[in-house]
Amino acid sequence: AQSVTQPDIHITVSEGASLELRCNYSYGATPYLFWYVQSPGQGLQLLLKYFSGDTLVQGIKGFEAEFKRSQSSFNLRKPSVHWSDAAEYFCAVRAGNNRKLIWGLGTSLAVNP
Amino acid sequence: DTGVSQNPRHKITKRGQNVTFRCDPISEHNRLYWYRQTLGQGPEFLTYFQNEAQLEKSRLLSDRFSAERPKGSFSTLEIQRTEQGDSAMYLCASSLLGDTEAFFGQGTRLTVV
Numbered sequence: 269a270q271s272v273t274q275p276d277i278h279i280t281v282s283e284g285a286s287l288e289l290r291c292n293y294s295y296g297a298t299p300y301l302f303w304y305v306q307s308p309g310q311g312l313q314l315l316l317k318y319f320s321g322d323t324l325v326q327g328i329k330g331f332e333a334e335f336k337r338s339q340s341s342f343n344l345r346k347p348s349v350h351w352s353d354a355a356e357y358f359c360a361v362r363a364g365n366n367r368k369l370i371w372g373l374g375t376s377l378a379v380n381p
Numbered sequence: 382d383t384g385v386s387q388n389p390r391h392k393i394t395k396r397g398q399n400v401t402f403r404c405d406p407i408s409e410h411n412r413l414y415w416y417r418q419t420l421g422q423g424p425e426f427l428t429y430f431q432n433e434a435q436l437e438k439s440r441l442l443s444d445r446f447s448a449e450r451p452k453g454s455f456s457t458l459e460i461q462r463t464e465q466g467d468s469a470m471y472l473c474a475s476s477l478l479g480d481t482e483a484f485f486g487q488g489t490r491l492t493v494v
Binding site for chain 2: 313369371372
């Protein structure tokens with residue numbers, strides 16, 4: 269069965285520091301992978317996605333993610349975090365013919381000034 | 382606003398009452414999804430429509446839940462005889478057939494007291 273694991277429930281970083289959020293997936297075929305961000309009172313916004321090709325994908329707001337098939341990972345990175353990046357981050361894999369998303373539990377990011 | 386629209390944004394209801402939520406997807410989007418998100422969790426798939434046809438339902442969708450998309454445009458999600466465990470954020474998303482990204486609404490937060 270498809271599944272997504274985000275090992276870190278909560279992370280705190282200082283503004284300007286680098287960030288890496290971990291995501292591991294379990295999926296039999298070539299995965300379609302996504303990172304979404306959810307701010308309080310806001311809907312889910314797509315940061316980036318991977319389908320094929322270059323394993324390093326660039327997204328919005330300065331985020332990038334690297335797909336590593338050997339590690340079944342799709343970790344999200346940002347070189348310098350801004351206070352406005354404080355939010356909940358979700359990794360998801362697209363599954364099945366109906367393209368539904370299977371989600372991780374999310375990582376809550378806090379940013380210290 | 383041409384995004385996915387959900388109404389109401391918030392709903393407080395007494396246990397045992399029926400509630401109905403509405404989702405207006407992005408115009409011409411064939412696919413429509415409903416997800417449920419409880420506090421501290423990632424979204425969980427509930428059901429999927431392709432045009433007016435409901436093609437998949439999660440086992441999470443008990444017989445108290447029903448969803449419709451009568452004309453292949455807007456969709457409604459009804460919960461009968463609400464229970465406290467139904468308290469959650471109900472998210473709607475839409476996408477084009479064959480497209481890779483699903484766009485999410487801001488959700489309807491249900492509180493059952």
